[in-house]
Amino acid sequence: MPTGTHPPLLRGASQPLADQLAERYAQRIRERLLLPGARLPSVRECARQHGVSPHTVVAAYDQLQAAGLLEARRQRGFFVRESRPATSARSPRPAGAVPRQAPMDATALIRGMFEADAARSPGLGTLPADWLDPALLQSALRRLGDGDGLQVSYGDPSGDARLRDALSHRLADLGIHASPAQILTTNGATHALDLLIRTQLQPGDAVLVDDPGWAIMFARLTQAGMRLLPVPRGANGPDLDVLAALAAQHAPRAYLTVSVLHNPTGHSLNLAGAHKLLRLADELDFHIVEDDSYGFLAPEHLPRLAALDGLRRVTYVSGFSKVLTPAWRVGYLAAAPEKLTALTDIKLLDGLTSSPVLERAVALCMEQGRLRRHAQRLRERLAQGRQRVAALAARQGFAWAAPPDGLFGWLDVGVDSERLAQPLLDAGWLTAPGALFSATRAPGSLMRVNMATSQDPAFWRALRTAVDELRGRAAAA
Incomplete structure (x- = not known):
C-alpha cells in the first residue's frame, strides 16, 4: 500500500x-x-x-x-x-x-512560506505574525491619516527625507557614518541588492558569495550572467583562506556577504575576521556588499564592515520586513556618494520611486525609539526561544553545526536533509533543507531551523522519526 x-x-x-x-x-x-x-x-x-x-x-x-x-x-x-x-x-x-511538494529551490521555499502555517513551519525565513507589533504599525498609519506628513505626490526618488534622516541616526548607532544624501530607499532589501547587481556588475563578472548563503541571491546573480565563487561559511565565519585563493585566481568584482546573523547559520563576524576581510578586499581589489537584513535582531555592538570601512569599499544594505512586517517592502542602502547617481537612475527606471507613504510610516515607527524598543523585545523573546529549541533538539539527539543565534540555527540531522523534506511535509511540517542554501545545490545533512517556529515538541519527534525511518530503509537496502 x-x-x-x-x-x-x-x-x-x-x-x-x-x-x-x-x-x-x-x-x-x-x-x-x-x-x-x-x-x-x-x-x-x-x-x-x-x-x-x-x-x-x-x-x-x-x-x-x-x-x-x-x-x-x-x-x-x-x-x-x-x-x-x-x-x-x-x-x-x-x-x-x-x-504539496517539498521545497527544492528558493522559489518553491518562498511559495511554501506564503501558504504555510507558521506554527508548523520550522523552515520559515521570517518571524511569525504573532511576534510582530501591529499596534506600532497602526499607530503610524493613523498619524499619517491625521495629516502627519502624508505624501500624495511621487515623492523624492532618493526616498522619504524624514526616513533617510532617521536611518542616518540608526546607522550612526552602528558606527556607520552616512549622511541622508548617502542613503537610497528601496522596495525592500532584495530590491537594493538587485540595484547593486545591475549598476556595479557586468555579465561574466566573478562574484564571491557565502556558501551556504541566500538562495535568492544565487539565482539573481546567475540570471544576470555572473560567475559564482562560493566561499565556505562555517561556525567561525567565512573561510578567508579560501576566499583569498579564489580572489587571487579569478579577480572577482565583489563579495556579497552577511556579516551579522548570517542566513542560514546564524553566525556573526568577529572584529578580527572583519579586519582581515577588509584587508583582503584592499589587496585583491574587490568591493563588498554587506547585507544586514537581520540587523535589528542583533546587538548593536557587533561589528559591521561598513563601519570599519567607512563606506569606501563596502555598500551597506538592510530593511524592515524582518521586524515590522513582510508586507511593507521598505529597504535601503548606504553607499559612497559617487555610487548614488547610477543607483538612483536605475531605481527611477524600475518604478519611478518607492512608496513615500510606507516610508514615512516607517520613519514614524523609528521616532521616539518605538522601533528600537520593539526590536529589543524581539531579541529577548528569541533568546528564550533558542534555549527551548536547543533543549528540544538535544532531547532528540541532534546537534548544531554552529551555535544558534538570532532567528536561525544550522542543524545537523545526520542524513541527507533534502530527502527528509517530503516526508516531513507529508506529516505537516515545512522545512528548509541545506541544499537550498548551497551555491552548487550540494546535498548534505544540514537544515535551517527557525527559532521562533520550531518550538513544538511534535516537530522534533517527527524529525527524529523521519531520520530513523530513512536510516532504516538505507540499512535494509
Missing part, C-alpha cells in the same frame, strides 16, 4: 498506473510545484510512496523524460529539466488532490 499522504493511484482504471504516475508528476511540473532542478524520489522510494512496482516508476519516468520534463543525472537521480517545452502533456488531472 502507498505510504504518507499521497492519494492512491487508481488500479483497474482504463489508464495504466505508469501513465497515472507520469501525469501526476507532469501536473506538478506544470503548476510549478516542482521547479527546474528539483530532484524526484529515487525509483525505489517513489515505488514505496505510491504502492507500485519499481518497473511502473521506471516506465513513468521514461515518459517524463520523453516529454522533455525530466532528465536523469548519472549517480544522482532524476531531476526536472532546467528548460521545458512551452506546451506540455496530455491528460486531465488524476482523481484526488495534488499533495
Whole structure:
C-alpha cells in the first residue's frame, strides 16, 4: 500500500498506473510545484510512496523524460529539466488532490512560506505574525491619516527625507557614518541588492558569495550572467583562506556577504575576521556588499564592515520586513556618494520611486525609539526561544553545526536533509533543507531551523522519526 499522504493511484482504471504516475508528476511540473532542478524520489522510494512496482516508476519516468520534463543525472537521480517545452502533456488531472511538494529551490521555499502555517513551519525565513507589533504599525498609519506628513505626490526618488534622516541616526548607532544624501530607499532589501547587481556588475563578472548563503541571491546573480565563487561559511565565519585563493585566481568584482546573523547559520563576524576581510578586499581589489537584513535582531555592538570601512569599499544594505512586517517592502542602502547617481537612475527606471507613504510610516515607527524598543523585545523573546529549541533538539539527539543565534540555527540531522523534506511535509511540517542554501545545490545533512517556529515538541519527534525511518530503509537496502 502507498505510504504518507499521497492519494492512491487508481488500479483497474482504463489508464495504466505508469501513465497515472507520469501525469501526476507532469501536473506538478506544470503548476510549478516542482521547479527546474528539483530532484524526484529515487525509483525505489517513489515505488514505496505510491504502492507500485519499481518497473511502473521506471516506465513513468521514461515518459517524463520523453516529454522533455525530466532528465536523469548519472549517480544522482532524476531531476526536472532546467528548460521545458512551452506546451506540455496530455491528460486531465488524476482523481484526488495534488499533495504539496517539498521545497527544492528558493522559489518553491518562498511559495511554501506564503501558504504555510507558521506554527508548523520550522523552515520559515521570517518571524511569525504573532511576534510582530501591529499596534506600532497602526499607530503610524493613523498619524499619517491625521495629516502627519502624508505624501500624495511621487515623492523624492532618493526616498522619504524624514526616513533617510532617521536611518542616518540608526546607522550612526552602528558606527556607520552616512549622511541622508548617502542613503537610497528601496522596495525592500532584495530590491537594493538587485540595484547593486545591475549598476556595479557586468555579465561574466566573478562574484564571491557565502556558501551556504541566500538562495535568492544565487539565482539573481546567475540570471544576470555572473560567475559564482562560493566561499565556505562555517561556525567561525567565512573561510578567508579560501576566499583569498579564489580572489587571487579569478579577480572577482565583489563579495556579497552577511556579516551579522548570517542566513542560514546564524553566525556573526568577529572584529578580527572583519579586519582581515577588509584587508583582503584592499589587496585583491574587490568591493563588498554587506547585507544586514537581520540587523535589528542583533546587538548593536557587533561589528559591521561598513563601519570599519567607512563606506569606501563596502555598500551597506538592510530593511524592515524582518521586524515590522513582510508586507511593507521598505529597504535601503548606504553607499559612497559617487555610487548614488547610477543607483538612483536605475531605481527611477524600475518604478519611478518607492512608496513615500510606507516610508514615512516607517520613519514614524523609528521616532521616539518605538522601533528600537520593539526590536529589543524581539531579541529577548528569541533568546528564550533558542534555549527551548536547543533543549528540544538535544532531547532528540541532534546537534548544531554552529551555535544558534538570532532567528536561525544550522542543524545537523545526520542524513541527507533534502530527502527528509517530503516526508516531513507529508506529516505537516515545512522545512528548509541545506541544499537550498548551497551555491552548487550540494546535498548534505544540514537544515535551517527557525527559532521562533520550531518550538513544538511534535516537530522534533517527527524529525527524529523521519531520520530513523530513512536510516532504516538505507540499512535494509
